[in-house]
Amino acid sequence: MAGFNTRLIHGEKINDNQTGAVNMPVYNSSTYVYPEINGKVRWDYSRSGNPTREYLEKQIASLEHGSNGYAFASGMAAIHAALSIFEPGDHIIIGNQIYGGTYRLIKEYFEVRGIEFTSVDTKVNAEVEAAIQDNTKAIYFEPVTNPLLQVTSVRAIANIAQAHDLLTIVDNTFLTPYLQQPLDLGADIVVHSATKYLGGHSDVIAGLVVTKNETIGKQIYFVQNALGGVLSPENANLVRRGIQTxxxxxxxxxxxxxxxxxxxxxxxxxxxxxxxxxxxxxxxxxxxxxxxxxxxxxxxxxxxxxxxxxxxxxxxxxxxxxxxxxxxxxxxxxxxxxxxxxxxxxxxxxxxxxxxxxxxxxxxxxxxxxxxxxxxxxxxxxxxxxxxxxxxxx
Ligand SMILES: Cc1ncc(COP(=O)(O)O)c(C=O)c1O
CATH class of the missing domain: 3.90.1150.10 (Aspartate Aminotransferase, domain 1)
Incomplete structure (x- = not known):
């Protein structure tokens, strides 16, 4: 595999480009032609899949060392998708210093729809362990908190999670895969507000999810396609360009x-x-x-x-x-x-x-x-x- 900096610039090889363009084109097409009624097509409708978006999705999956990547219209849409793979009655442990918008989503959207949450100081392993219940399914946290920049060990949390068969979900917005690769430290899902370092120019709102394996990836894809909070091709291109530097x-x-x-x-x-x-x-x-x-x-x-x-x-x-x-x-x-x-x-x-x-x-x-x-x-x-x-x- 090429080095990290090389992968920032080149992403996955472009192989459907008729023009010789160096960059993945912005495919502004909502729909795609079927050669015949029973013909198999790679692309059919841009909510379900778009080549420009897919380029970014594959690139972030590669940079985070994950299997699958998904691009959303905002960081909040990405976090919403990651938490939407759970069901009423499930319990999730969350860091007590997570981004306010995530806390609002949890309290005012997911909790009223029957998912339970317990907020703990994820820096203290004993607090995390003590919060585990029979119905606990995941631990969600930010390894560097905002605004006090306090650090939680991803490895420590992932170890606890693995011992109890829970998923570890990490918001890697502050560090990005350049500075930390949570999946390598044992996490299962990484989310990003790509609005921040990945976009890098305060000119785009975007979110990304990367999964460790295909099984979780399919669950995220279901939510992406069913709820439809996808990133537009133009904005996928802006994030792609931001990632290069x-x-x-x-x-x-x-x-x-x-x-x-x-x-x-x-x-x-x-x-x-x-x-x-x-x-x-x-x-x-x-x-x-x-x-x-x-x-x-x-x-x-x-x-x-x-x-x-x-x-x-x-x-x-x-x-x-x-x-x-x-x-x-x-x-x-x-x-x-x-x-x-x-x-x-x-x-x-x-x-x-x-x-x-x-x-x-x-x-x-x-x-x-x-x-x-x-x-x-x-x-x-x-x-x-x-x-x-x-x-x-x-
Ligand atoms: C750590 C973190 N996660 C998620 C979000 C939400 O991202 P967005 O604003 O792109 O929806 C933010 C936004 O500030 C953030 O700081």
């Missing part, structure tokens, strides 16, 4: 993230930095064993002397926006933005304070990012402002 983007994003961490540490204006690549932590130990890198997202607690709202409001280059994983750097305040739906006491209990800033680091020149952070810190530092007010008074 995944590794070089992530290399730069990680490099920039590390330099920003050094800068923040030296600034004296940050109490805590959350990033799995910080040596000497439990998260670092697990991540360095199971990952090939630590990702391009970090979060940090500004100290009390910095007004966090002023800080994010005054960033010039780094844009104030939710989402992550794209070429441009984005900042947000989880307490006010991505996690605002949680009651304040739950946000605080989860460690999401008003001083917490999340950065999704892009591929800009790091000097420009550091300059932007510095100028914004200066404006947002309360003691600087008091001095300037005093000076004005004089």
């Amino acid at each position: 995944l590794s070089i983007r992530m290399d730069r994003q990680q490099e920039n993230a590390c330099k920003i961490i050094d800068f923040l540490n030296e600034s004296g204006q940050v109490d805590t930095i959350h990033y799995p690549g910080i040596k000497g932590t439990r998260d670092y130990e697990i991540a360095s064993q199971e990952n090939d890198g630590f990702g391009g997202v970090l979060s940090f607690e500004l100290n009390e002397d910095v007004d966090a709202t002023e800080f994010v409001n005054n960033l010039q280059l780094i844009r104030l926006a939710v989402s992550l994983g794209a070429v441009e750097s984005l900042a947000e305040l989880p307490y006010e933005m991505s996690h605002a739906e949680l009651p304040p006491e739950e946000r605080l209990a989860a460690g999401i304070t008003p001083q917490l800033v999340r950065l999704s680091v892009g591929i800009e020149d790091v000097e420009d990012l550091l300059g932007d952070i510095q100028q914004s810190l200066t404006i947002a530092t309360k003691s600087n402002n008091v001095q300037s007010i005093n000076r004005d008074a004089i």
Whole structure:
């Protein structure tokens, strides 16, 4: 098998292309001709299968070392499909820090339709084991959580799952197959918001599911075709194109993230930095064993002397926006933005304070990012402002 970077660029060989095009064409056809009434056709209708979408589906399956891949109209549609293979009466253990949209889907859609869920801290094996019931069918979690970047060992969870005949489902959005291949660590299903690193340019909403084997693959395909939340050919093409530069983007994003961490540490204006690549932590130990890198997202607690709202409001280059994983750097305040739906006491209990800033680091020149952070810190530092007010008074 060709190397990972080569497979990012080339995917599966294109063999139905009459034109010699280097890239898989965008097949904007909803339907396909039958040569005759009883003729066997590979393609019949684009909800059931589309060559452009299939190219991406095969590519993500190859990159994740899975058997089958499926592309959906969003990450949420992909997660919905993965959870739709279960039935009323089944029980699923979920990580207690999963993406809010996934939690909403579970609570307000699947739970009311008779699937039971127990949320646990997946970092604690004993908590996971204690939650297993007779009707438990799966464990669903994110190996790196948002916004605190806490790490769960995929291998540890998969071991527990295998011992009890449960499926392990991993949301690999933050790491991507470039940095972690959960199926190799024992997982059965991987889901992605391809909107993030795989697309990589904040210009497409997409989701992917990869299964370890054909049997689970067929169950996902049934849901994809029956419910119809498929990715369009145009958007499949955008994700395909994004994937080609995944590794070089992530290399730069990680490099920039590390330099920003050094800068923040030296600034004296940050109490805590959350990033799995910080040596000497439990998260670092697990991540360095199971990952090939630590990702391009970090979060940090500004100290009390910095007004966090002023800080994010005054960033010039780094844009104030939710989402992550794209070429441009984005900042947000989880307490006010991505996690605002949680009651304040739950946000605080989860460690999401008003001083917490999340950065999704892009591929800009790091000097420009550091300059932007510095100028914004200066404006947002309360003691600087008091001095300037005093000076004005004089
Ligand atoms: C970890 C994770 N999973 C899933 C999703 C949902 O993906 P989408 O927004 O593409 O539906 C997100 C979105 O932010 C996410 O961060």
